[in-house]
Amino acid sequence: MNSSVDEMARLLADYNNSDSLIYGIGNVGRQDDGLGWAFIDWLESESICPKAELMRHYQLHLEDADMISYKKQVLFVDASKVPELETFQLENIKPKMDFSFTSHAISVESILATCQTCFDYMPKVQFLTIKGYEWNLQLGLTTKAKQNLKSATDYFEQYINSGVTNE
Amino acid sequence: MSKKLVIDPVTRIEGHGKVTIHLDDNNQVVDAKLHVVEFRGFEKFIQGHPYWEAPMLLQRICGICFVSHHLCGAKALDDMVGVGYSQNTPMLPTAEKMRRLGHYMQQLQSHVTAYFYLIVPEMLFGMDAPPEQRNVLGLVEADPDLVKRVVALRKWGQEGIKAVLGKRMHGISSIPGGVNQNLTIEARDRLLNGEEGLISLDDAIEFAQDGLNLFYNFHEKNRKMVDTFADVPALNMCLVGDDDNVDYYHGKMRIVDKNKEIINELDYHDYLDHFSEATEEWSFMKFPFLKALGREAGAVRVGPLARVNVTKSYSDSTPLAKAALERFHDYTNGKANDKTLHTNWARAIEILHSAEQIKVLLNDPDLQKEQLVLSYDQSMWSGEGIGVVEAPRGTLLHHYRANQEGNITFANLVVATTQNNTVMNRSVRSVAEDYIGGNAEITEGMMNAIEVSIRAYDPCLSCATHAAGQMPLVVSVLDSKGKLVNEFIR
Numbered sequence: 001m002n003s004s005v006d007e008m009a010r011l012l013a014d015y016n017n018s019d020s021l022i023y024g025i026g027n028v029g030r031q032d033d034g035l036g037w038a039f040i041d042w043l044e045s046e047s048i049c050p051k052a053e054l055m056r057h058y059q060l061h062l063e064d065a066d067m068i069s070y071k072k073q074v075l076f077v078d079a080s081k082v083p084e085l086e087t088f089q090l091e092n093i094k095p096k097m098d099f100s101f102t103s104h105a106i107s108v109e110s111i112l113a114t115c116q117t118c119f120d121y122m123p124k125v126q127f128l129t130i131k132g133y134e135w136n137l138q139l140g141l142t143t144k145a146k147q148n149l150k151s152a153t154d155y156f157e158q159y160i161n162s163g164v165t166n167e
Numbered sequence: 168m169s170k171k172l173v174i175d176p177v178t179r180i181e182g183h184g185k186v187t188i189h190l191d192d193n194n195q196v197v198d199a200k201l202h203v204v205e206f207r208g209f210e211k212f213i214q215g216h217p218y219w220e221a222p223m224l225l226q227r228i229c230g231i232c233f234v235s236h237h238l239c240g241a242k243a244l245d246d247m248v249g250v251g252y253s254q255n256t257p258m259l260p261t262a263e264k265m266r267r268l269g270h271y272m273q274q275l276q277s278h279v280t281a282y283f284y285l286i287v288p289e290m291l292f293g294m295d296a297p298p299e300q301r302n303v304l305g306l307v308e309a310d311p312d313l314v315k316r317v318v319a320l321r322k323w324g325q326e327g328i329k330a331v332l333g334k335r336m337h338g339i340s341s342i343p344g345g346v347n348q349n350l351t352i353e354a355r356d357r358l359l360n361g362e363e364g365l366i367s368l369d370d371a372i373e374f375a376q377d378g379l380n381l382f383y384n385f386h387e388k389n390r391k392m393v394d395t396f397a398d399v400p401a402l403n404m405c406l407v408g409d410d411d412n413v414d415y416y417h418g419k420m421r422i423v424d425k426n427k428e429i430i431n432e433l434d435y436h437d438y439l440d441h442f443s444e445a446t447e448e449w450s451f452m453k454f455p456f457l458k459a460l461g462r463e464a465g466a467v468r469v470g471p472l473a474r475v476n477v478t479k480s481y482s483d484s485t486p487l488a489k490a491a492l493e494r495f496h497d498y499t500n501g502k503a504n505d506k507t508l509h510t511n512w513a514r515a516i517e518i519l520h521s522a523e524q525i526k527v528l529l530n531d532p533d534l535q536k537e538q539l540v541l542s543y544d545q546s547m548w549s550g551e552g553i554g555v556v557e558a559p560r561g562t563l564l565h566h567y568r569a570n571q572e573g574n575i576t577f578a579n580l581v582v583a584t585t586q587n588n589t590v591m592n593r594s595v596r597s598v599a600e601d602y603i604g605g606n607a608e609i610t611e612g613m614m615n616a617i618e619v620s621i622r623a624y625d626p627c628l629s630c631a632t633h634a635a636g637q638m639p640l641v642v643s644v645l646d647s648k649g650k651l652v653n654e655f656i657r
Contacts, residue, residue: 029227058230058336062284062303062314063322070364097304110304118311118318 011126012049012075012156019072020052026079027058032132032145035079039128042153060106065114073124076108079145080129088152093125128152186617188599194607199599201592201621202450210578218247218569221578223339225565228580231280233337234273234328235558238266238416239565241341242554246436247569248343249547251554252417253436261536262345267416268528269331269340270556274415275371275521276324277559278471281625282378282514283317290385290511294619295612313377319366320374323358326365327525330354345540352535359529368526372487375519379491382515396601397507397594397620401468402430402457403476404586406557413478415557422457422467423477425503431457435555438564438581454588455581466589469561470624471513476503481520484527488520507594510623517559558583560625584626594620 015022022043028034037056043049053071060076068074080089095113108127116122130152132145141149173187189198209228213221222240226233245251245258258266284303291309292301299305307314325335330350332338340346361367366374386393406418420438422431433441444453445462457465467473475496481489495516498504528534553566561583568577584591595617602616603609 061321063318063325066315066318066322066364097308106304114304114307114314117307118315 012159015052015073015075016049017051017072018053020049021068021071021074022049022052022054022077023064023074024054024056024077025058025060026056029137029139031134031136031138032141033079033135034139034141035130035132035145035149036077038141038149039077039130039152042149046157048156060108060111062106062111062114064111065118068111068123068125069115069119069121071123073126075126075128077128077130078108079132081132081135082129085129085131087148088128088130088155090126090128093127095122186595186621188595188603188617190604194603194605196596196599196604199592199596199617200449201588201595210580213567213575213578216575218244218567218573218575219343221565221567221575222341223337225578225580226337230336231277232273232558232560232563234269234332235556235563236565237332237337237339238270238341239554239556239558239563240567241266241343242417242556243552243565243567244343244554246552246554247549247567248543249549250344250541250543251552253549253552254547256541259345259538259541260533261349262539262541263416264528264531264533265331265346265349265539266341268350268525268534269328270416271521271524271528272324272327272331274559275375275518275525276321276328278514278518278521279317279321279324279378281559281622282511282518283313283321285622285625286511286514287378287381289615289619289622290381294615295610298611298615301615316374316377320371323361323366323371327358330358342540344543347539349536349539350529350534355529355534358525368522368529372519372522372526375515375522376487378518379515382512386512393508394506396616397597397623398505399507399590399593399597400425400505401466401590401593402460403473403503404467404469404562405474405477406435406555406562407477410482411479412481413474413557417556420555420562421477423503425505427476427501427503431459435564436553438553438555438566442581444581444585450588452588453585455586456589462589467586468590469583469586470510470559471517471561472504472507472510473561474557475513475516482527485520485523488516488523491516491519507597507620507623514625560584561586584624587624587626591621591624591626594623 014020022040024036024038024040026033026036028037040054040056043054076093093108093112095116096109097113098107098110108125112122112125130145131148132142134142134145173185185202187200187202188196191197209225213224216224222237222244225240226236228236242251245256246253250256288301288303288306289296292305294301303314328338329335332340333348340348357365359368361370402422402424404420404422406414407421408414408418420433420435421429424430431441441457441459442455443458444455446453454462454466456462457467459465475492478492481492483489495504495512550570551568553564555562555564557563563583564579564581566577566579567575569575598616598620602613606613
C-alpha cells in the first residue's frame, strides 16, 4: 500500500453519487485477471456506492476518455502483476501520454491525458490495483488473490463500518 | 556475411507474430516470412459442449470482430437445427435484418479502429516517424479534434452493437433459427438522431466521409509510394449476392482474377471440395488455396481490398459509397487492384458503406416486427452446419458437427487472416526487397515498413490461431551463425 491510502480510502464515500464511475477492468476467464470485476461484485453484494455507475470491461478503450469526460470522479480497479506490490495499492492518477496504445490495451494515464486533450476536462481519477498471480484460461481467483481482494475490501470496509463513509 | 532480421513480435496487430528476413552477403533479400507463433485451439475445446453454446463461446476468440464469429456460428446452427441456408430456408425478415444491422455496426467500429487508430497516424506522420508519434496517442496530441470525431464514431458503432446484441462486447442475439429481440423504436431513434454524448447517423456518415478524404489527401501527396508499396498478386474472394455485389451476410463465394474474370463461384457449404490448406513448420497459421489451381496460383486475398475488387457495384441506396467505389474502380481501369496500401482506401470506403447500409436498415420497419424465430423440431435436426460471413477482415467460415445428443464433435474455423496468409507473406517479401534489400544499415523506419505491409491487412492472429496477443516489439539482426549483430526494442 502507498502512504496516502488511509486518506483516500475514506473517500470511497465520495463515489456514492451519479457523477461517479467505478470501473472494473479484467477478464474473469483468466484467473486473477478477474480481480477488477470481483471488486465490483463486492460493491454490489454489499450495496456500497449504490448511486455510482458500476462498470465491468475486459480492457480500456480510447472511447473511455469520452466516457469519463461526463464524470466528476472515476475509480479504476484492475489486477496487478507488479512484483513489488504486496497486496493492493490505491493511487491518484495524473494524465500522461505514455504511448501505450494498442487495440487491446491502453493505460489509465493515457485515457486521462486523452480526456484532457480532446475534451478539455479532467475528472478526479484514482486507480486501485490488486496483486494477482495466475493468468491462465480458467475461471476463479487464486487463493492468494482472494486474500489480497479481501485485504482491499476490509480496508474500505473499516471506514464504512465506522460510519465515516457513504450515505 | 549473411544476416537474418527478426521482427518479434509485430506490433499494432491483433495477436503475436514475428517476421524473419534473411539477407545474403550483399544484403539482398534471400527469404522473408511472417510467422504466427501462438496457438490456443478453440476448435478443440468446443468439442463436447452443447451445439448452441458454439456461437457464444467461439466469438470470444476476438474482442474486435466478435459479432462476425457470433453470426457465422449462428448460421451454422441454423443449418444444424434444419432451418438454415443448407436447407434453402429463408430467414424471417426481421431476424435477417437484425443480424445484418449488428454486422454492419461491427464492421463500422472495427474498421474505424483499424483505420484511424492503427493506420492513419502512419499516414499523417510517415513510416519513418518516431514510434511514440506514429500512433493514435500521437494523433491525440497533433489533432485532438480529429480524434474526438473518431472516438464519437466508434462509440456510435459500439452503441449500435449494444442495441442489437445487448452488450458492447460479446453480446448474444442470434439463436438457432433467428434472433431473440427486435430493435425498439427508442433504440432506433437514439441511433438515428443521437442524444447528448452520442452523435447522430448523419454525423456518422459525415465523419466516415472525413476518413475517406484523409486517404485521398494522403494518396495525393504520396502517390508513387502508395501505388508501388507491396503491389503483389493474388486472386480476390468474397461473398456476393444475386446482383453481383458484395453481400456481407450471405451469398455465393466468388473468386476473381486480375481481369475480374470469375475463376470459381461456389456455395460455401461446398468449401472443402474446392479449398485445401497447406502447412509449414515455421508457422501455426495454415495456407489455404484453391485445389484446382495449386498453392501458388490458387492463393486468395480476402477483406476490404478483395471485396471492392470483386463487387460489381453498390446499391443505389448507398450513394456516397457507390460514388467512392466507382472512383476506386476507375483508378485501375476496371482491373483488380493488387496494391496493398489501397486496402486502406477500400477500408475507408467500407466505413462509409457500412454507415449508409445502417441508415437503410434503421429506416426499415421490419426491425420492429415481432416474428423473430423460425420454428423447428427434432425431426429436422441435421447435426451439421456451415456458416460464412464477410467479417471486417474478410471471409470467415465456421463449420460444426454435433452428435444426436447435440454435443459438438467437430469444429473448423477458417478465418480471414488465414485466407490472407500467402498474400501477406508476399507483401512482406516485396517490402523487404524494396525497403531493406541492398542496405548495409537497417533503420527502424525500414523495419516499420514491413509492419505497415502487414497492418494493411489488419490481421487478427488471435483469430487465426485463436490466442491472445502481446504487443512489444523487438527487432533483432542476426548473422548467418545466429550471432546478434544489432537489435531494436520498442
